[in-house]
Amino acid sequence: MYKKILVALDETDSAARAAREATALANGLGAKVRFVHVGQTREGDNALSLAKALAQGAGVNATTARVAADGESIGDKVVHEAERWGADLIIAGRHNRTPAERVLLGSVSAAIVRVSDLPVLIVRRVTPPAEPGGR
Numbered sequence: 196m197y198k199k200i201l202v203a204l205d206e207t208d209s210a211a212r213a214a215r216e217a218t219a220l221a222n223g224l225g226a227k228v229r230f231v232h233v234g235q236t237r238e239g240d241n242a243l244s245l246a247k248a249l250a251q252g253a254g255v256n257a258t259t260a261r262v263a264a265d266g267e268s269i270g271d272k273v274v275h276e277a278e279r280w281g282a283d284l285i286i287a288g289r290h291n292r293t294p295a296e297r298v299l300l301g302s303v304s305a306a307i308v309r310v311s312d313l314p315v316l317i318v319r320r321v322t323p324p325a326e327p328g329g330r
Contacts (some may be wrong), residue, residue, distance in 0.1 A: 201282040203273040206238040209288030214246035215316040228257045233269045270306025
């Protein structure tokens with residue numbers, strides 16, 4: 196089954212949920228996890244540190260990597276990093292964006308799915324249900 200799981204992280208709730216899902220899966224399978232953030236931000240460093248601490252606290256062998264895009268799209272860079280590391284699975288969070296936001300901002304998770312030959316698990320952000328009556 197899966198022995199090496201790469202997790203694409205950013206600074207969002209959906210990425211944090213992806214880190215939790217990856218940790219639970221890796222713990223059950225005895226797999227290694229590599230948390231990756233594309234870019235050079237303090238928030239990215241914080242997301243990597245929190246994810247690694249979560250995984251290690253659960254007894255999962257976890258590493259982190261902060262990689263520069265080097266002219267590639269974030270989705271392409273995540274897939275190339277997964278291939279370079281020898282991952283068996285990529286996990287990424289998905290934002291609940293409107294269609295207009297997806298057109299303007301793009302979708303990293305969709306790009307990963309399009310580009311990757313590896314299995315990809317997309318973890319959706321849980322949105323609280325609307326109150327009855329639309330309030």
